[in-house]
Amino acid sequence: MMSSVDGKVAIITGGARGIGAATARKLLGAGARVIITDVLAEQGEETAETMQAEGGDAVFMPHDVTKEDDWRRVVEAARDKFGGLDILVNNAGIVLIKKIEDTTLEELQKIFDVNLAGVFLGVKFAAPIMREASANSTPGGSIINLSSVAGIDGVPRYGAYCMTKGGVRIFTKAAAMELARDNIRVNSIHPGLIQTDMGGKVMSAAGRGRLNDNEVRVAMIKGHPIGRLGVPDDIANGVLYLASDASAFITGTELVIDGGVTAG
Ligand SMILES: NC(=O)c1ccc[n+]([C@@H]2O[C@H](COP(=O)([O-])OP(=O)(O)OC[C@H]3O[C@@H](n4cnc5c(N)ncnc54)[C@H](O)[C@@H]3O)[C@@H](O)[C@H]2O)c1
Secondary structure, three states, rough: OOOOOOOOOEEEEHHHHHHHHHHHHHHHOOEEEEEEEEEEEHHHHHHHHOOOOOHOOOEEEEOOOOHHHHHHHHHHHHHHOOOOOOOOEEEOOOOEEEOOOHHHHHHHHHHHHHHHHHHHHHHHHHHHHHHHHOOOOOEEEEEEEEEHHOOOOOOOEEEHHHHHHHHHHHHHHHHHHHHHHHHHEEEEEEOOOOOHHHHHHHHHHHHOOOOOOHHHHHHHHHOOOOOOEOOHHHHHHHHHHHHHHHHHOOOOEEEEEOOOOOOO
């Protein structure tokens, strides 16, 4: 059966590794054409080459989501080389694990730039070109923003990160309201702990030098009612759903994929 993302054009930021790379592979598997972007040029090229070798229609473009010129270049490439833009996954993000009192203004500004301005600029630059593609297709464009369970629940030592992910959550709803009449849907995804480079950093910080890796893992698994940690594919499945026609009536929602962490 032909999937509803078949032939659609997607941009995935921060797609060199982790959740972004798994999402690229998932959308490619469903027939989408994917522009993978990242600041990690070498790793991004390798990721795209691997996916091309697997038969996927993928390209890599170096891209810093905090830079307006980079966004212009990437969305113009989608329009000029791929013929439009149907799906944007604002996935690029960084984490900061520090108490509020120890966080410098410089660190705060940096995480605001990547996690908040990066997502804002993505919507700003993608919307005009997505609108063109959306005008001729039903149900139209889909923007998916990566927030976190830390955008729903407060977490000690993650004050700045929580602030950015909470911001992504409510910005998603504002953008959904603004773009609904343009036939563009905007939704957020809220992962629990996912085993990626970032997930590894979270695990190491949880041990604080007092617990070994295995003890941290056991403690973390205990915190996830479903009895395991997440894998990038768990999130990629959610992105595919929100990108596809199966979610045509869903906009401004928050899809929590956390093994039950926030359910209690
Ligand atoms: N891993 C988790 O447990 C977890 C949980 C909740 C939410 N998330 C969110 O999911 C998203 C992906 O996380 P991940 O776990 O795959 O992390 P990751 O660190 O493995 O991957 C993030 C990618 O974003 C890229 N990136 C960072 N700054 C960038 C910039 N300025 N411009 C372009 N690319 C940039 C990195 O180079 C990297 O390839 C992030 O937004 C993260 O906050 C992750």
